[in-house]
Amino acid sequence: MLNVDTIKNGLVIDHIKAGFGPQIFHFLGLDKADFSCALIMNVASKKSGKKDIIKIDNIINIDYSVLGFIDPNICINVIKDEKIVRKINMELPERVENVIHCKNPRCITVTENYVRPVFRLVNRAKSQYACEYCDALYSAGSID
Secondary structure, three states, rough: OOOOOOOOOOOEEEEEOOOOOOHHHHHOOHHOOOEEEEEEEEEEEEEOOEEEEEEOOOOOOOOHHHHHHHHOOOOOEEEOOEEEEEEEOOOOOOEEOOOOOOOOOOOHHHOOOOOEEEEEEEEEOOOEEEEOOOOEEOOOOOOO
16 A cells, blocks of 8 residues: 655645656656655546646745646645645646747747747637647647
8 A cells, every 4th residue: 555644734746647757747846845844656546537636845946837737636625734725726728838849840939039939828628729839739638
């Protein structure tokens, strides 16, 4: 049986789609953290079969739009004195900036390094985003 200590004051990122935990762990820089954190993969879940969980024994700033872009089913539990004091449910953000990169070789964000890639949600049902500069389409679900 796996045993991970209780979080005293920190965050628990729960209901991550199985297999996406390492991507989020790395994106948040937790692989270089000097505080306790844990990535738990393929945890049994009644809702989705399997899920990943990240436990962070520290309060850190997180760009919630990135987590919502990766997986809108993610829930963040804010822990204080070993108790959940707040639950934050993710959703697809209206726009994401500097998270994914346009793959269109003629896009200004590819040819000019100073232009930050910006994508806007164009189809919520299909989780599709379009580049603000060239309208290239991308699906939510991962970062690069």
